[in-house]
Structures are given as structure tokens and as C-alpha cells.
Amino acid sequence: MTLCRILLGLFVLLWIAALLLLAIGTFGWFGQERDPLSGVFLMPLGLPWNMIVPVPESAAALWAVAAPGVNLVLLVIVCRVLRRRH
Numbered sequence: 001m002t003l004c005r006i007l008l009g010l011f012v013l014l015w016i017a018a019l020l021l022l023a024i025g026t027f028g029w030f031g032q033e034r035d036p037l038s039g040v041f042l043m044p045l046g047l048p049w050n051m052i053v054p055v056p057e058s059a060a061a062l063w064a065v066a067a068p069g070v071n072l073v074l075l076v077i078v079c080r081v082l083r084r085r086h
Contacts (some may be wrong), residue, residue: 004079011075015068018042038063
């Protein structure tokens with residue numbers, strides 16, 4: 001297993017974990033109190049796109065969920081380019 005596959009898998013697992021924490025905090029699952037800051041773990045995964053791309057306030061939550069996908073696509077592209085070099 002290559003380093004790129006490990007990094008991609010780790011990134012996807014972190015993204016899924018952040019989405020689960022968002023859902024648990026937003027909907028109060030498992031007896032948790034509803035927490036408006038439950039999506040804070042998505043922010044670092046989506047940097048820098050969630051800071052530099054202007055989105056309307058009504059779409060900010062959706063963009064926070066989708067922004068890590070941009071980084072995931074970029075990681076896949078970098079891994080493919082590195083694989084072709086070797």
C-alpha cells in the first residue's frame with residue numbers, strides 16, 4: 001500500500017468522522033445536546049477553499065460540508081501524477 005493511498009484513506013475517514021459529528025451535534029443523536037458548533041471539525045478539512053471562495057450565507061453550511069471534497073480531488077490528482085512519474 002502506498003503512502004498516497006494511506007493519506008487518501010485517512011482523509012476520507014476524517015471527513016466521514018467530521019460529518020458524523022456534525023449530524024450528531026445538529027440533530028441531537030445518541031442523547032447529545034444540540035450544538036451549533038458541531039461542524040467546526042469540517043473547517044480544517046476544507047481549508048483554504050472554505051475561506052477564499054465567497055458563498056452566500058444561506059449556502060455556507062453546504063459549502064462547509066462540500067469543501068473537503070475539493071481537497072480530496074486535489075489529493076487524488078497529486079497521487080496520480082506522482083504514480084505516473086515512478
